[in-house]
Amino acid sequence: MTFKQLEAVYWVGRLGGFAQAANKLHTTQSAISKRVQELESLFDTPLFDRTLRTARLTDKGQEMFAVAQRLLGQRDAAVEQFLRPEVIERRLRLGVTELTAMTWLPRLVQRIEAFYPKVVIEPDVDTSVALRDKLLADELDIVIVPDAFEDPRCEARRVGELEMAWMCKPGLVDASRPLRMHEIARYRLLTQSNKSGVGLLMDRWMGAQGMKPPGSLVSNNMLALISMTVSGLGVTYLPWRCLQPMIDTGMLTTIRVTPALPVTRYVALYRGDQRSSLIGSITMLAQESCDFTRIFQTEALSPVMADGLPGVEKPGRAVARRRTGA
Numbered sequence: 001m002t003f004k005q006l007e008a009v010y011w012v013g014r015l016g017g018f019a020q021a022a023n024k025l026h027t028t029q030s031a032i033s034k035r036v037q038e039l040e041s042l043f044d045t046p047l048f049d050r051t052l053r054t055a056r057l058t059d060k061g062q063e064m065f066a067v068a069q070r071l072l073g074q075r076d077a078a079v080e081q082f083l084r085p086e087v088i089e090r091r092l093r094l095g096v097t098e099l100t101a102m103t104w105l106p107r108l109v110q111r112i113e114a115f116y117p118k119v120v121i122e123p124d125v126d127t128s129v130a131l132r133d134k135l136l137a138d139e140l141d142i143v144i145v146p147d148a149f150e151d152p153r154c155e156a157r158r159v160g161e162l163e164m165a166w167m168c169k170p171g172l173v174d175a176s177r178p179l180r181m182h183e184i185a186r187y188r189l190l191t192q193s194n195k196s197g198v199g200l201l202m203d204r205w206m207g208a209q210g211m212k213p214p215g216s217l218v219s220n221n222m223l224a225l226i227s228m229t230v231s232g233l234g235v236t237y238l239p240w241r242c243l244q245p246m247i248d249t250g251m252l253t254t255i256r257v258t259p260a261l262p263v264t265r266y267v268a269l270y271r272g273d274q275r276s277s278l279i280g281s282i283t284m285l286a287q288e289s290c291d292f293t294r295i296f297q298t299e300a301l302s303p304v305m306a307d308g309l310p311g312v313e314k315p316g317r318a319v320a321r322r323r324t325g326a
Contacts, residue, residue, distance in 0.1 A: 001042060003075060006068035008035035009047060013057050013065040014138075039064070069273065080277040088278060089118045095131035095143035096123060097197065098222045099162070100266075103242055104297055108289040112282060119278075127220050128197030135269060142279050144286055146197030147265040156267040157283045160290030163263055164198075165240035166255040167247075169232035178256040181211050189216040190228050190236035196220050198264055202237060205262055226252075237261055241293040266290065 011021035012032065022029040040047050047061035057065055080088065092112070096105055101123070109121055124131070124140060131143040136153060144159055166184060173179070173187065192199030199220070206212075217234060219225050226243070229236050230251050238252075246252045268283040291297070 001039065002035075003072065005035045005039040006072055008032045009039060009061070009064055010068040010072060012036065012048065012055050013061065013068075017055050073273070076276055088116055090278070091120050091122055092116075092142075092278070092282065093122045093124065093140045094282070095134060095140040095145075096125055097128055097131070097145055098125055098220075099198075099239060099292065100144055101125045102222065102295055103293075104289050104291045106297060107291070108286055111285045111289055115281065115285065116278070127195040128200070129195045132269065135271060138271075138274075141274065142268055142270045142282055144266060144268050146201055147267045148197040148200040149269070153272060154269050155272050156269050159266045159268050159283070159286045160292065161263050161265055162198075162239055162292045163241060164202075164237045164261045166235060166257050166261065167229055167238045167240065167243070167252050168235045168255060169230060170250055170253040172232050173235060173255055175253050175255050178258055180258055181206075181209050184235060184255070184257055185211050188234035190225055190234045191216045191218055192220055192225070193218045198237075201262075201264060209259065239292055242295040 007025060008021060011024050012018055015021055015024060018029050018032050018036075022032045025032070036047060043060075043064075045060045046058055047064055049056045049058055049061075105123065109123070112119060112121055124134065126134070128143075128145040128148060131140065131145055132149055132151070132154075134140045135143050136151075146162075147156060147158075149156075168175075168187075173184075191202065194200050194203060217228065219228070225236055226238065226246075228234065229238065230246070235255065240247070240254055243252060247254065268286055270279050270283075
């Protein structure tokens with residue numbers, strides 16, 4: 001029994017077809033079929049029901065699928081444990097939301113490249129719901145999103161926090177005094193939809209406050225929301241720290257509202273059955289990089305290896321410090 005045979009059974013069972021498994025493993029459909037047949041001959045039992053149009057596991061096939069999943073996971077963990085980080089070669093499919101891409105994504109990319117120079121990073125910028133769906137479909141390895149999902153198939157690790165504030169064009173709202181929620185509801189709201197993690201969290205929070213605005217403009221594009229707010233089309237919630245330069249120049253103003261908006265927690269989300277030491281390290285590097293206070297961050301890290309990276313600790317040392325300080 002070989003790992004190639006186990007991979008064939010696992011991915012055919014996981015993806016539901018021999019062609020899909022061949023594409024995933026970068027080989028031919030005939031090669032996948034041969035590996036499965038070898039395993040079936042070894043144990044003299046069919047692993048797939050071939051009378052159906054899709055590849056469905058038999059009862060024994062389900063048992064072999066579970067064995068393959070466990071053994072392949074142990075193999076991957078052993079390989080990553082004994083390889084030095086700088087020689088790990090693989091793709092990292094990283095999903096982030098627009099706000100992360102506009103702020104600290106470049107810092108994270110540079111940190112990953114410093115620790116893992118042979119890892120090819122493939123960023124994907126999308127809404128939180130779309131990123132979660134891609135993660136579950138095995139199109140992404142890890143996503144960084146607002147903590148808006150409770151899914152037993154995924155594990156979440158805290159990365160950082162985002163502070164939001166009600167904002168509008170100066171003069172649109174009397175910002176000289178604190179307002180109540182029902183006063184904000186009189187204005188047209190510019191909001192994010194339920195495809196956005198922040199939008200989901202804000203909808204839940206406003207519902208808990210009994211706030212039901214009569215009308216709103218919905219957009220999942222952060223730049224569009226900022227533009228509409230600057231133009232005076234309505235009131236919205238925005239990350240005020242990274243927009244401080246626009247507040248200072250009089251393009252935007254913050255509104256004091258009671259109760260205050262909740263802090264949005266961001267997490268690294270990954271599949272529970274796809275855990276690896278690399279994903280754990282990426283999560284820690286994201287924790288070190290997370291900074292929503294400045295937009296279009298331009299500071300560059302020195303392009304050196306992890307041992308010589310100024311101001312950056314290796315992931316193991318960083319997590320130890322956080323644990324002792326918690």
